């Protein structure tokens with residue numbers, strides 16, 4: 001059975017790109033425009049993987065990531081960070097958030113910096129989902 | 131205050147000199163003394179005291195003679211004369227020679243203290259006036275000084291001055307009008323000197339400034355340089371810096387002298403400077419754009435991948451969506467290029483007859499789809515009386531587009547998702563006869579820090595999604611259009627951006 005992958009990104013260009021890559025690789029794409037909608041979709045649709053943008057208005061990717069990694073029911077959900085900012089800046093802001101919320105979360109398993117070739121993205125998804 | 135005024139005391143009676151010295155010293159003054167007019171003059175030259183107190187009756191060179199000599203050396207020096215009873219004639223002579231004050235013999239401490247205080251405050255006023263003075267104003271002081279002396283030098287100085295010099299007598303008739311003045315005002319000297327009055331030569335606004343100056347308190351009479359654009363009778367506009375001195379002779383108003391400097395060249399250089407600073411700013415912060423350009427690249431790459439898939443699979447829908455993405459990003463890069471060009475180039479507005487409300491309606495048509503997709507309510511409230519105006523429609527379009535886009539971004543960025551987000555566009559004519567365009571949003575608003583950086587090149591809080599050029603370009607376009615932008619904002623509540631442009635209504639030609 002095909003697996004469901006949720007793309008959370010506020011940029012429609014990025015969404016349609018990722019959606020196309022997923023379709024081409026026989027996954028079922030789901031989309032969300034921001035962190036809030038992302039969490040709703042995760043609860044409702046139970047995707048097998050989340051591709052998450054870091055910088056979004058309202059409930060940024062960093063916050064959603066934090067939420068997922070600090071709530072037991074989501075801890076096992078694999079996440080690919082997919083973003084325009086460098087890993088270094090991401091880790092720094094994550095650290096700030098960790099300190100702020102008093103919980104330390106693991107680093108993301110896969111961190112892809114845009115732009116990404118469709119093959120690289122597909123390979124990352126395959127690595128997580130088989 | 132200045133420390134320790136130096137006072138020269140001259141009297142042939144040694145005892146008086148000593149007594150006065152003693153009491154003045156205890157009041158904190160520094161004193162030097164002399165026992166005759168001749169000696170007084172020597173000491174004056176050697177010690178250059180601030181104030182001189184001299185007895186009038188002395189053998190040899192008397193007080194009057196000493197006063198005259200001192201005034202020849204330094205006409206500004208404060209000289210207090212000590213007179214005996216019945217010295218009326220010499221008192222009058224002393225007045226004519228420029229004595230500052232008189233005290234009667236025998237000298238009482240209180241009377242002397244008052245006279246000294248008066249002299250001191252005169253000196254202080256002079257000092258503060260001097261503080262204003264730049265080199266040029268020293269020249270002015272010299273010029274006024276020379277005018278008083280009516281020497282040849284005066285004429286030379288006036289005619290060869292790089293400043294325009296115009297002087298009026300007490301009836302406001304022009305008595306001095308130098309070649310530079312003729313150049314600036316465009317009226318020949320023969321038609322002006324002794325013929326025109328201040329109202330013939332100047333526009334009412336400037337004439338009023340100079341006339342009022344005479345009525346002002348003595349110590350406020352001389353104002354620092356002011357700037358103004360003067361409209362000459364032959365229709366030229368010349369930016370000038372001007373200053374003015376009111377002339378008194380024996381405490382009587384005798385006229386005023388005005389100085390003008392043509393700033394045309396300076397203004398041109400200033401403009402060039404601004405221009406090159408602008409270019410430098412673009413250069414320095416261009417790296418800030420890298421993010422934005424990268425985002426465009428991501429869009430283009432993604433779009434072309436989708437197009438490829440569409441071609442391979444013969445999938446029209448993919449083709450269309452990929453192509454849309456590509457087109458959108460091509461537009462982003464061409465807008466960016468356009469903004470950079472607009473920002474770095476000096477541009478004169480292209481004025482034409484246009485309808486601001488048509489522009490607003492077009493923009494709303496263009497943006498309403500996007501607004502709806504983000505749940506933003508778009509509304510307008512336009513002043514019907516505005517009609518057609520003379521303006522650059524491109525400036526209005528571009529400025530409003532940028533500001534409305536920012537307003538919508540502010541709604542999207544807003545953390546408070548319970549708000550009903552709204553962007554309102556209003557127009558009206560204000561009391562200063564400016565046309566006002568107002569864009570009001572109830573989005574995220576700005577904190578003090580963001581507010582300050584708004585017009586900094588490439589400042590954007592939107593990461594790779596903003597260029598930070600929008601307001602910069604808008605600000606420049608509005609400035610070139612002789613307009614202003616006002617901003618009110620409050621974090622979490624929203625912002626209002628108000629553009630004001632000069633309102634030049636075009637009369638509608640109806641009927642025919």
Ligand SMILES: Nc1ncnc2c1ncn2[C@@H]1O[C@H](COP(=O)(O)OP(=O)(O)O)[C@@H](O)[C@H]1O
Pocket residue numbers: 532536537540571573574575576580584589590591592595596597598599600601602624625
């Ligand atoms: N209406 C507004 N409400 C809140 N912030 C605003 C508004 N308009 C402008 N700003 C702030 O000013 C910044 C600069 O705006 P701009 O020069 O248009 O660049 P950009 O939109 O590309 O970021 C924005 O990033 C934003 O932080």
Ligand SMILES: [Mg+2]
Pocket residue numbers: 532535536596600601
């Ligand atoms: Mg903008």
